[in-house]
Amino acid sequence: MTHTTAVVLASRPSGAPVPGNLRLEVRKVPAVQEGQALLRTIYLSLDPYMRGRMNAGRSYAKPVGIGEVMEGGTVCEVLESASPLVTPGDIVLAHCGWQTHAVEDARLLRRIDPGKAPISTALGVLGMPAFAAYVGLTEIGRPRPGETLVVAAAAGPVGSMVGQIARLHGARTVGIAGGPRKVTWLKELGFDVAIDHRSPGFADDLSAAVPHGIDIYFENVGGAVWDAVFDHLNDFARVPVCGLISQYNQTNPPAGPDRLPLLMNAINTKRLLVRGFTQRDFVATHYERFQSDVSGWLAGGSLKYREDFVDGIENAAEAFFGLLQGKNFGKLIVRVSDDPTSTAPASHGE
Amino acid sequence: MTHTTAVVLASRPSGAPVPGNLRLEVRKVPAVQEGQALLRTIYLSLDPYMRGRMNAGRSYAKPVGIGEVMEGGTVCEVLESASPLVTPGDIVLAHCGWQTHAVEDARLLRRIDPGKAPISTALGVLGMPAFAAYVGLTEIGRPRPGETLVVAAAAGPVGSMVGQIARLHGARTVGIAGGPRKVTWLKELGFDVAIDHRSPGFADDLSAAVPHGIDIYFENVGGAVWDAVFDHLNDFARVPVCGLISQYNQTNPPAGPDRLPLLMNAINTKRLLVRGFTQRDFVATHYERFQSDVSGWLAGGSLKYREDFVDGIENAAEAFFGLLQGKNFGKLIVRVSDDPTSTAPASHGE
Numbered sequence: 001m002t003h004t005t006a007v008v009l010a011s012r013p014s015g016a017p018v019p020g021n022l023r024l025e026v027r028k029v030p031a032v033q034e035g036q037a038l039l040r041t042i043y044l045s046l047d048p049y050m051r052g053r054m055n056a057g058r059s060y061a062k063p064v065g066i067g068e069v070m071e072g073g074t075v076c077e078v079l080e081s082a083s084p085l086v087t088p089g090d091i092v093l094a095h096c097g098w099q100t101h102a103v104e105d106a107r108l109l110r111r112i113d114p115g116k117a118p119i120s121t122a123l124g125v126l127g128m129p130a131f132a133a134y135v136g137l138t139e140i141g142r143p144r145p146g147e148t149l150v151v152a153a154a155a156g157p158v159g160s161m162v163g164q165i166a167r168l169h170g171a172r173t174v175g176i177a178g179g180p181r182k183v184t185w186l187k188e189l190g191f192d193v194a195i196d197h198r199s200p201g202f203a204d205d206l207s208a209a210v211p212h213g214i215d216i217y218f219e220n221v222g223g224a225v226w227d228a229v230f231d232h233l234n235d236f237a238r239v240p241v242c243g244l245i246s247q248y249n250q251t252n253p254p255a256g257p258d259r260l261p262l263l264m265n266a267i268n269t270k271r272l273l274v275r276g277f278t279q280r281d282f283v284a285t286h287y288e289r290f291q292s293d294v295s296g297w298l299a300g301g302s303l304k305y306r307e308d309f310v311d312g313i314e315n316a317a318e319a320f321f322g323l324l325q326g327k328n329f330g331k332l333i334v335r336v337s338d339d340p341t342s343t344a345p346a347s348h349g350e
Numbered sequence: 351m352t353h354t355t356a357v358v359l360a361s362r363p364s365g366a367p368v369p370g371n372l373r374l375e376v377r378k379v380p381a382v383q384e385g386q387a388l389l390r391t392i393y394l395s396l397d398p399y400m401r402g403r404m405n406a407g408r409s410y411a412k413p414v415g416i417g418e419v420m421e422g423g424t425v426c427e428v429l430e431s432a433s434p435l436v437t438p439g440d441i442v443l444a445h446c447g448w449q450t451h452a453v454e455d456a457r458l459l460r461r462i463d464p465g466k467a468p469i470s471t472a473l474g475v476l477g478m479p480a481f482a483a484y485v486g487l488t489e490i491g492r493p494r495p496g497e498t499l500v501v502a503a504a505a506g507p508v509g510s511m512v513g514q515i516a517r518l519h520g521a522r523t524v525g526i527a528g529g530p531r532k533v534t535w536l537k538e539l540g541f542d543v544a545i546d547h548r549s550p551g552f553a554d555d556l557s558a559a560v561p562h563g564i565d566i567y568f569e570n571v572g573g574a575v576w577d578a579v580f581d582h583l584n585d586f587a588r589v590p591v592c593g594l595i596s597q598y599n600q601t602n603p604p605a606g607p608d609r610l611p612l613l614m615n616a617i618n619t620k621r622l623l624v625r626g627f628t629q630r631d632f633v634a635t636h637y638e639r640f641q642s643d644v645s646g647w648l649a650g651g652s653l654k655y656r657e658d659f660v661d662g663i664e665n666a667a668e669a670f671f672g673l674l675q676g677k678n679f680g681k682l683i684v685r686v687s688d689d690p691t692s693t694a695p696a697s698h699g700e
Binding site for chain 1: 402409410569572573576585591592593594597600602603604605606607608609610611612613614615616617618619620621622623624625626627628631
């Protein structure tokens with residue numbers, strides 16, 4: 001009988017989540033049935049959307065139930081298989097959640113080729129966050145040469161891809177991040193301008209960075225960044241809305257005045273396009289092209305990425321709380337157990 | 351020497367415009383130069399967008415200057431021509447503004463065939479408002495059979511076309527208008543449900559009218575209608591933003607709470623598409639198809655329209671103020687001078 005160590009939702013947060021909202025628990029893993037596989041989690045992805053799953057209210061996916069294992073994408077090794085689709089020893093992309101072991105339907109697993117790239121990249125530059133950047137930018141943002149793009153959380157796995165892909169399309173790119181280390185990294189990534197949103201002169205810095213206004217604002221943050229961006233949006237600007245991490249812990253609408261009419265008026269007179277999306281909605285139509293494009297860019301050296309590893313499932317909760325405060329630097333990944341394909345486990349990132 | 355009686359902008363309104371903001375003035379019309387034509391205005395279109403032109407601030411077009419003739423679309427007769435493009439007696443679509451006579455560059459005139467439809471329709475069902483409905487609905491709203499569409503100001507020239515074209519695409523249509531006469535008219539237009547926004551039970555009526563939510567909300571009103579619609583928007587709903595007539599006289603943002611984050615959150619989690627547009631931006635690409643489609647629908651009896659005539663340029667201002675309060679019933683048109691093509695001047699509408 002296999003056991004799994006899992007992080008379960010103990011209670012729903014009100015505002016910022018606290019350690020008591022999550023609980024570490026050892027559970028028995030059920031026996032493998034026909035068509036299933038037993039998996040060992042190697043890497044667990046931590047992402048902002050998980051905050052939404054902790055709420056009872058409806059979002060674009062159903063919430064995690066109280067007492068259920070926290071949801072999340074994982075890279076796993078197949079330990080046992082009762083399906084012809086996977087074989088013990090295979091490395092697969094799965095959605096096991098925050099736990100060390102799980103039994104899954106083999107049809108939901110996607111095999112990863114360890115010869116192609118470090119397997120952790122299936123959670124980052126070759127995975128969900130990069131795919132969100134790719135579809136949001138190319139399908140909604142639609143950058144054209146010479147246009148100005150602004151993205152916040154630009155050192156993160158979504159923002160860094162948005163900026164780099166926009167640059168590959170000939171756009172001028174302005175990246176926003178928190179703190180000097182991240183700002184330095186943005187310059188290495190090729191952003192034309194890198195801005196620190198923690199600087200007291202942030203709004204002025206942004207203004208100076210966009211002398212010709214903003215044609216694309218890739219929204220994954222909300223709040224103060226949106227406020228600074230708003231007045232600079234050009235006619236026909238596009239705003240793909242991927243996420244609003246600064247808002248996820250809000251419990252009540254902020255005090256007035258009510259700026260909803262102001263936003264609608266700008267949408268009307270500037271003919272803005274504001275569109276929410278999730279990468280999930282594009283998987284069937286765009287995933288193969290994404291894999292092909294990004295693999296090509298990686299092979300050609302036109303894309304950089306950075307991973308931020310945390311060791312042990314018992315440290316996932318604290319790492320996740322830090323993510324909501326922008327403490328991670330690069331794609332945040334929990335190394336749940338040894339990576340059998342890695343020769344230098346502590347140095348995947350650049 | 352010809353004279354024109356013109357309505358000029360005397361001062362900029364603060365809030366709702368008042369009679370003193372406009373002034374009737376008799377001016378000399380300059381002599382016709384090479385390439386120009388002298389026009390007599392037959393019909394002047396009054397439209398909500400004109401309120402925006404009275405403000406100093408930037409909108410999608412530059413404001414009317416103090417002392418300048420108010421802007422507006424017109425149907426005119428050519429009195430004199432120094433261009434091979436038009437001949438005296440021709441009926442043309444022009445943009446002469448609120449005045450009885452004008453000299454215009456002949457290249458800006460579009461000849462109207464009086465044999466095809468009453469010439470006033472060039473300002474309504476075959477003109478700008480219907481074109482706005484057509485492009486906003488087909489290019490942004492994209493109705494699919496069985497989907498639910500909601501539109502307000504549904505008895506007006508834009509809303510009535512939105513509802514009828516959506517129905518032709520197989521959508522279920524809910525029209526909102528003010529007062530029992532307009533609601534009765536909506537039923538004649540074929541709306542599946544017609545709702546009176548002046549009813550105290552308006553929000554409940556809307557709720558009952560959209561048991562499966564709203565897939566397309568064509569926004570030309572804002573304010574209380576938006577508030578009622580908002581919670582019913584389905585995942586992947588589309589919101590073409592054509593206008594916000596209820597907001598045009600607002601001077602300050604309303605009191606809080608600030609609902610901007612609420613809207614952005616809905617856009618994010620419901621993957622809404624909210625996009626502002628003006629018909630002008632689509633003329634080059636869509637105008638011919640619009641003319642062909644709408645002419646066909648009119649000829650086939652699938653479209654109804656209604657015109658609301660006011661006589662005399664001296665009554666334009668009061669009619670316009672009434673328009674901003676929803677007092678018109680159908681496309682509001684000022685009959686500035688006799689229509690030489692009309693045999694029954696008072697009965698164009700249905």
